[in-house]
Amino acid sequence: MQQTLFYNFLNSGKTRQLAGRLLLHLLFWFAVAVFLVYFFGHFTADYRYTSVFVCLLMPIAIGTTYLINYFLIPRYLLQKRYPRFASYFIFTLIISVWGEMLVVLWALMKLADYRYSNMAPLTTNIFFLGVALYFIVFFSTSVKLLKHWYKSQQHISELRSTQLEAALKLREAELQLLRGQIHPHFLFNTLNNLYGLALEKSEYMPDAILRLSGLLDALLYRSHDQQVPLATELRLIEDYVSLEKLRFEERLKLEWNIQGAPEAYGIAPFLLFPFLENAFKHGFSENTAQLELLVEARLEQEQLFFRVVNSVDPAASTKAVQAGGIGLKNVKRRLELQYPHKHRLAIMPSPTHYQVVLQLTLSPINAKAYATQ
Incomplete structure (x- = not known):
């Protein structure tokens, strides 16, 4: 032993x-x-x-x-x-x-x-012996200090790497949480719309279900991607607006303006959705006779200028209009995490209109690669 x-x-x-x-x-x-x-x-x-x-x-x-x-x-x-x-x-x-x-x-x-x-x-020669002795001492001491400095720098580098890795994991976890909040928020609003159409026995119900299935397909299979073609994001927004328009019918005056080549650039999936959701949930009222919505997307090289302007019920609470919904809070945080120093967001509420302007720096993508997925 x-x-x-x-x-x-x-x-x-x-x-x-x-x-x-x-x-x-x-x-x-x-x-x-x-x-x-x-x-x-x-x-x-x-x-x-x-x-x-x-x-x-x-x-x-x-x-x-x-x-x-x-x-x-x-x-x-x-x-x-x-x-x-x-x-x-x-x-x-x-x-x-x-x-x-x-x-x-x-x-x-x-x-x-x-x-x-x-x-x-x-x-x-005592002086010469001292110089010889201290040269040896100082040489070995310098090696010792250099070794200690190298280990300290290595430790600091490892510590920074660990902190960076932890920060990235925390950032990814927060992003997953924010993305996950899109699902119940979007579904709650859309199912409310379908419920209203069902009560009215509307003839638009089959078309609404078809559009919803397309949105759910993108929500399930694309929402966790790093980015999707901007053209895909805008098309999904258009489907969502069309779905909401079924509920408001002729009362909703819609102006849709797209400029540029959105298929050449990528964007984080469902990043623009909350701006439209906020317009329908917090801006429009069932009792308003005339509703207005402007959606404008202008692409100048890698710069996206996105603007949403919706009318507001004058009788609605000013505080509620200015606050917006949880979707806007989530998208602000997503912009901070996914587009740091690459975005500018301006929210301009007024008694009659609510305007959101977003400037975003995008990255080019291979649209054909996404099309084959």
Whole structure:
């Protein structure tokens, strides 16, 4: 059992990672030691002397480096405790210089037999030794800080990606909710219309059901698409208006004006519907003798200018007219989510008319691809 646990420990990912880091550090300090032995002994060719000298100097370099990298930096510098870091950092450098002086003194006594001329020239200069030592320390510290900065940037990037992904999921969930609210809102209004026609035993009932089936087909199979051809959206709106016109008959004066090439551009499905629903639900009254509705869509390259103007019953509540319905609130939110910085919506109520003007930047689409779906 113990052998199995020990074997699992040796073969664990953390153990291998730790062993790899340890080996990398050993190779680094071995390379530094070899370089210093060669560098200090280059002018005398007495590598035995410089080997012993470097072996005495290395603990100071290693101790200073690890004290700064693994204690002072994480505990004080990264915690933004700058005054303490500066004071401890300076104190560490002073202690390391003092250690260098002790190494030089010991080398003078034991290796050079108290003869200054027997020492390697480069090992007698305390300033040069300090520069060499601190170059090693600052190099390793720079690598440590650069590694920490890279990990921090990577963590920030991952955090931003996570936040962006969460925001996109939330945005998509909100869009699905707003799209889903089209179904009951539209069906409620249309079924009310059909109920009225049924009570009157109207001869237009079969035509109304046929138009409704086409609208429901689009509602079920197209409403969750990212976009549909603008021509399709306008045709569905025309069917909806025709369906409503069956209820109002000759009392509704309709003006329909389409300009441009709507088949070349795409739009979010059922985005324009709430403007017409709002006109029929909140603008028109059963008691009004004459009703007016203007629907205008003008396409100038990728810019769509859509306008709906409907008459308002003067006897209706001003507050109710200005507020509109839940459909308008939903379409405002959909515009913010699906067309940020690409739309302008103006709602202009008056005692006699209610006007909605939408300017929308559209994207070109392949109408033939949609036609084959």
